[in-house]
Amino acid sequence: MQELQWNGHANFQLKTPKATILIDPFFEGNPSAATTWQNSSKPDAVFITHDHSDHTGSAVEICKATGAKLGAIVGTAEKLVKAGVPQEQVLNGIGFNIGGTIVVDGVSVTMTQAYHSTESGSPVGYIFRLNDGYTVYHAGDTGIFSEMELWGRLYDIDLALLPIGGVFTMDAKQAALACSLLKCKSVLPMHWGTFPVLEQNTKDFAYQLQNYAPECRLYDLKPGDTLKLEKTTADACKC
16 A cells, blocks of 8 residues: 655655655754654654755654664755764765655656755655656745646656745645646645644635636545545556
8 A cells, every 4th residue: 555644844755565754854943844753653764855944854863763764955965964974874874866866675766856945955745656657746845937838748647745834835825736737647735834924724725726726636634634545447548
């Protein structure tokens, strides 16, 4: 079984039959987190989109306590090693870079660009291709950019995890247009409601989605909710 749990903000747990992956594990200090990392499944890998504290979260502590591998862009990986992640747990030794792909327990992970700020490396997103071909795109913190269309052409994206909070990332209208560029089959909005400055609900996003990508299915989850990731028979036949 494959499933995705939203832990609030940009924090997700991705589970496949072979691997458990955490993305931006912001638990402590996250007012929308529905659980703690100690109560989550033991991760095989932790992926970080950029070095802001609401995204690195408990990454160092988790990697040290569980032996999980760390996935991050070169530079940010180095910063997290200096913060305490054992060097030998860093995927590819030093991390990897935009456009690059690594494989973790059968999950193919491609790093994409994102447009945001960071103190080390560059901000990124990730495309996760699971064992059965189901494809998840975590955009990271980003504004909309036209090259999203290229990722949509290169990969058959089943589910996009897109920020809609505004102020620091895309807002609802930009994220809806991003769905059109990506040609994703479904979308799960993230990075909203965590703090008062962010968008507090998904109503405007649902409205904008009907204008820009009406064929895209909206998964309107609450923190702590889990979504089963299943490739349909029709999808599995696409080549």
